[in-house]
Amino acid sequence: MNHEKYMQRCLELAKNGLGTTYPNPLVGSVIVFDNKIIGEGWHQKAGESHAEVNAINSVKDKSLLSKSTIYVSLEPCSHFGKTPPCSDLIIHHKIPNVVVGTVDPNEKVAGKGIEKLRQSGANVIVGMLEKQCLELNRRFFTFHNQKRPYIILKWAESADGFLSPQIKKEQKPVWITNAYSRQLVHKWRTEEQAILVGTNTVLADNPQLNSRDWKGNNPIRIVIDRTGKISNNYEVKKGKQPTIFITEKENFVSVENCKPETSIFGNQLAEKISHFLFQKGIQSVIIEGGLQTLQTFIEANLWDEARIFKGNLLFQQGTKAPTLTGETVKRTTILNDELLMLKRYD
Ligand code: AOF
Ligand code: ZN
Secondary structure: OOOOHHHHHHHHEEEEOOOOOOOOOOOOOEEEEHHHHHHEEOOOOOOOHHHHHHHHHHOOOHHHHHEEEEEEOEEEEOOOOOOOHHHHHHHHHHOOOOEOOOOOOOOOOOOOHHHHHHOOOOOOEEEEOHHHHHHHHHHHHHHHHHOOEEEEEEEEOOOOOOEEEEOOOOOOOOOOOOOHHHHHHHHHHHOOOOOEHHHHHHHHHHOOOOOOOOOOOOOOEEEEEEOOOOOOOHHHHHHHHEEEEEOOOOOOOOOEEEEEEEOOOOOOHHHHHHHHHHOOOOEEEOOOHHHHHHHHHHHHOOOOEEEEOOOOOOOHHHHHHHOOEEEEEEEEEEOOOOEEEEEOOO
C-alpha cells in the first residue's frame, strides 16, 4: 500500500488552512478505493466541517466507502464540539480502514476517536508520517501539550548587526529590509494568531501590525505598554483589529477593539505573558521587537523559531541586535536581504 503517498497528500491539503483554522488544527483527509483517490478534503475554518466530512462529502459514489481507506493527518474526533464527531461519521459509512497521522492532543479527543473506531471493528493504523504531521501542527501541539502559544521571534538587522541606528528623536524609522522581505513578513502575519511588540517599537516606528500587503487574516495585536506611554494617536490604537494592551495603567481608556490587561508585570514577564496568551486561547504569536521584548523571551528560553533578516546597510552604531543560537532550518536570500530561519534546540 502507498500509505505514505496518501498521507503526504493529506499534509498538502491541510496546509491550505494555514491562518484560517484557529483555534483548530490543520487537517487533511483523502479517501482511497482500489488505489485511486476518490475523495479529498481539508479543514478550512473553525466552526465549519472537519477534513473527514469534506472528504466524505466529495465522494460521488458513496457505496464505495464501505470498501475504502480513509487517510487523515490527525486522529478523527470523538466529541461533539462545534460539529459532530468524525469517528461516528466514518463508522456510519462503514469505512473499514483508517490511517491516522498522529493522535489528537486535545483532551476532549486524545485517543478516544481511535478507540471508538477500533471498537466498531475498523482496522486503524496510527503514526503514518507522524513527524511531518506533528511539524505541520506545531502551533496546535505546543498549545495543548505545553500550555503556551508557539512563539516565533522576528527581527531585521543591519549588515553590521544593529536593529536600529543611533537616531535623534524626531527622525523617521530606517527600513533595513526591502519591499519583498516586508511583503513576506505580512504573509507570515496572516499565518499566526497574534503579533506582539513592546512599547519602544511602537514609539519609534508607529507600526500598524496588520497584514495589508498580503491577502489573509490580520493577527490579534498584543502590545506591551506598562506605564501607558502609547497615546491614542498611534496606529496600534486605531482600527478594528482586535488589540490587547498589557499595561499597569489603571485609567487605561479603551478605544475601539483595544482592551487592557493589567495583572501581568513582575518577575518572569515572558512566562506570564505566555500564560496569559494561553488563557486567551492564542496558539501562536510572532514577536516583532524591540530589543527588550525579544531579549525577555530569549532569556526565558521561551521561543520556538526565529526569523532573522540581514540587510545591506551599515549602521556602525546603534542598538545591537540580539544574539541567538539555534538549529538552522533555512538560509536564503530575498533579493539582497539575507534570511536566516532558526529553530530552538530541544
Ligand atoms: C478532526 N478533523 O478536521 C479537525 C479536528 O469545535 P470543533 O467541533 O470544530 O472541534 C475542534 C477540535 O476537533 C479541535 O480542537 C481538534 O481537537 C479537533 N479537530 N478533528 O477529526 C478535523 N480540525
Ligand atoms: Zn472531527
